[in-house]
Amino acid sequence: MTENFAISLLAAAVQSGTPILYATLGEILCEKSGVLNLGVEGIMMIGALAGFMAAASTGSPLLGFLAGGACGALLAAVHGWVCLSFRGNQVVSGLALTILGSGLADYLGTPFVGRQAPGFDPFALPLLSRVPLLGDIFFNQDLLVYISYLIVPLMWIFLRNTRWGLSLRCAGENPDAAVANGISVTAYRWMGTLGGGFLGGLGGAYLSLAYTHLWSNGLSAGRGWIAVALVIFAFWRPERALMGAYLFGGVMAFQLRLQAAGTSIPSSILLMLPYALTIFVIVLASWRRPQSAMPTSLGVNVEPTE
Amino acid sequence: MKKLAVCLVSLMILSAGLAMAASQDFQVGFVYVSPVGNAGWSWAHDQGRLAVAKMPGVKTAYVEAVAEGQDAERVILNMARKGYNLIFTTSYGYMDPTLKVARKFPHTVFMHCSGFKTAKNMGNYFGRMYQARYLTGMVAGAMTKSRIIGYVAAFPIPEVIRGINAFTLGVQRMNPAAQVRVVWTKTWYDPATEKEAAKSLLDVGADVLTQHQDSPAVQEAAQEKGVYSIGYNSDMSKFAPQAHLVAAVWHWGPFYREMVTQVRRGTWKPKAYWYGLKKGIVDISPMAKTVPAAVQQKVMAVRQAISDGKLKIFAGPLSDQAGKVRLTAGQALTDKQLLGMTWFVKGVVGSTQ
Numbered sequence: 232m233t234e235n236f237a238i239s240l241l242a243a244a245v246q247s248g249t250p251i252l253y254a255t256l257g258e259i260l261c262e263k264s265g266v267l268n269l270g271v272e273g274i275m276m277i278g279a280l281a282g283f284m285a286a287a288s289t290g291s292p293l294l295g296f297l298a299g300g301a302c303g304a305l306l307a308a309v310h311g312w313v314c315l316s317f318r319g320n321q322v323v324s325g326l327a328l329t330i331l332g333s334g335l336a337d338y339l340g341t342p343f344v345g346r347q348a349p350g351f352d353p354f355a356l357p358l359l360s361r362v363p364l365l366g367d368i369f370f371n372q373d374l375l376v377y378i379s380y381l382i383v384p385l386m387w388i389f390l391r392n393t394r395w396g397l398s399l400r401c402a403g404e405n406p407d408a409a410v411a412n413g414i415s416v417t418a419y420r421w422m423g424t425l426g427g428g429f430l431g432g433l434g435g436a437y438l439s440l441a442y443t444h445l446w447s448n449g450l451s452a453g454r455g456w457i458a459v460a461l462v463i464f465a466f467w468r469p470e471r472a473l474m475g476a477y478l479f480g481g482v483m484a485f486q487l488r489l490q491a492a493g494t495s496i497p498s499s500i501l502l503m504l505p506y507a508l509t510i511f512v513i514v515l516a517s518w519r520r521p522q523s524a525m526p527t528s529l530g531v532n533v534e535p536t537e
Numbered sequence: 538m539k540k541l542a543v544c545l546v547s548l549m550i551l552s553a554g555l556a557m558a559a560s561q562d563f564q565v566g567f568v569y570v571s572p573v574g575n576a577g578w579s580w581a582h583d584q585g586r587l588a589v590a591k592m593p594g595v596k597t598a599y600v601e602a603v604a605e606g607q608d609a610e611r612v613i614l615n616m617a618r619k620g621y622n623l624i625f626t627t628s629y630g631y632m633d634p635t636l637k638v639a640r641k642f643p644h645t646v647f648m649h650c651s652g653f654k655t656a657k658n659m660g661n662y663f664g665r666m667y668q669a670r671y672l673t674g675m676v677a678g679a680m681t682k683s684r685i686i687g688y689v690a691a692f693p694i695p696e697v698i699r700g701i702n703a704f705t706l707g708v709q710r711m712n713p714a715a716q717v718r719v720v721w722t723k724t725w726y727d728p729a730t731e732k733e734a735a736k737s738l739l740d741v742g743a744d745v746l747t748q749h750q751d752s753p754a755v756q757e758a759a760q761e762k763g764v765y766s767i768g769y770n771s772d773m774s775k776f777a778p779q780a781h782l783v784a785a786v787w788h789w790g791p792f793y794r795e796m797v798t799q800v801r802r803g804t805w806k807p808k809a810y811w812y813g814l815k816k817g818i819v820d821i822s823p824m825a826k827t828v829p830a831a832v833q834q835k836v837m838a839v840r841q842a843i844s845d846g847k848l849k850i851f852a853g854p855l856s857d858q859a860g861k862v863r864l865t866a867g868q869a870l871t872d873k874q875l876l877g878m879t880w881f882v883k884g885v886v887g888s889t890q
Contacts, residue, residue: 243736341601344575345574345577347776442732445757448572448726449727452724484737488737490737491687495888496888
């Protein structure tokens with residue numbers, strides 16, 4: 232019983248952590264290029280809606296998933312336009328994006344409330360799912376979870392070992408040096424912003440296509456903000472984002488399971504747990520490594536280089 | 538120039554005439570807290586509106602997805618200004634905005650759902666959903682094998698607690714050893730959280746799930762796991778064709794039509810309307826074929842008894858969760874006690890905090 236409880240809890244942690252993982256990876260990519268995007272919540276909302284609408288109208292969940300990413304990137308392009316083309320304040324633009332995204336999704340999504348669309352269902356990966364313990368936790372999930380497993384190492388390699396990845400990081404760390412080396416800072420920042428928006432949109436689409444097969448207003452329910460916070464917890468590193476997202480997802484699933492198991496702890500206290508943990512972890516993270524991992528020029532606009 | 542003036546004047550007369558014709562219709566407005574969609578709380582109210590719209594000489598309109606608070610006041614005020622005769626506001630948080638507007642428009646009748654305030658031209662109304670919950674609890678009690686039933690619930694307020702208690706008493710009527718486990722989500726509508734809560738109940742062995750939530754996510758979870766589910770608000774069988782056994786549903790239509798008739802005749806009174814099964818405001822949806830005929834008959838017999846007033850659900854002997862006797866035989870809870878219920882009956886596992 233306890234073993235089953237632990238396995239199902241951990242499997243639930245992976246599932247409820249996955250949308251946050253996508254969004255966190257997206258924000259890491261964006262911030263690595265030097266652009267702070269606080270509009271993740273809005274991007275996820277739009278991604279969730281676009282994914283659902285596309286899946287409902289084409290009948291293809293995979294197309295829906297991609298549409299979610301594409302529309303997330305489209306909304307992020309607004310942020311890029313404001314901050315990269317006109318050097319507007321990144322904090323203000325990001326906040327505006329959250330409000331715009333949530334409002335737009337509510338408005339456009341109203342006719343889709345309560346409708347059904349095809350989505351992704353869990354399936355066991357051959358061979359891997361037979362590994363004891365790990366198989367039940369990690370390899371009895373849906374396709375989008377498996378894709379997220381691949382994105383983490385790919386992004387890790389991209390940022391560390393590829394020319395594009397290094398240039399993108401340079402744009403975020405030291406734009407002047409980048410310009411001196413003939414790197415187009417604006418181009419790489421666009422890349423980070425759009426790529427980040429795409430991943431954020433995928434995270435949103437996960438909510439409406441795999442987590443549930445429904446669209447509702449306010450579907451992301453604050454998960455975008457948690458992603459922004461987890462970037463700091465992860466020290467801007469993809470592999471730590473994985474840990475953070477699953478930890479957060481785990482605490483969220485844990486409090487519901489604790490209630491189901493019949494605890495007498497008031498549910499209000501339990502519901503605070505994930506958020507209290509977020510604050511605690513960020514304090515701990517910044518205390519141990521004060522800001523050292525943050526891209527030096529994060530949030531600082533640069534003159535467009537042409 | 539003269540022609541133009543003639544044109545203008547005739548146009549004015551025409552439009553005034555049109556306005557007169559329009560104002561002869563009895564206008565009824567509805568304010569909803571969520572989008573109508575095709576299931577859930579607001580959808581159920583909108584079915585009621587459609588029933589009203591069929592009445593001769595009555596025109597209806599609605600505004601959906603109106604946030605509680607400032608927005609609501611603006612929307613209600615707008616309806617009152619446009620000359621609506623009767624306005625239904627269908628969410629608890631609309632209570633004070635409705636009252637505020639009602640004071641400004643003494644000739645318009647306002648009806649607020651699920652609150653407790655009244656004024657000279659404002660009444661409130663609700664349904665005894667707990668009666669339908671009791672019946673669905675009977676179905677759950679008859680169908681469970683693990684004797685664990687999961688209840689995904691929104692907020693620990695009297696309305697929800699009352700429903701859980703009535704459901705549990707219904708379960709125990711058929712299956713005295715069964716328990717009802719409650720998980721609070723603290724949201725009326727968040728499919729992702731609702732589904733996760735449902736899964737957590739499945740993991741502790743629940744084989745029938747029910748909900749006091751507005752999305753069908755709980756039904757979806759039951760369907761995927763291959764266990765049974767019981768719907769709320771409206772018949773949710775289309776979301777979980779195999780899992781869905783029965784649903785506790787709202788039928789606002791007859792009540793709304795009655796109110797419209799009363800206001801038109803001038804017999805309407807500003808009071809609290811709390812109707813139940815007898816008036817048909819709450820009921821259960823048709824039961825699935827998986828529910829044995831004997832159980833169906835028993836449920837329908839109890840439904841009749843409640844409707845006839847022969848069976849009181851919250852009657853003694855009744856103990857609370859901790860085993861403390863709350864009612865001795867022969868006693869029953871009053872409406873006032875029901876409206877303020879904050880404790881669980883015996884058999885519920887969970888906390889009301």
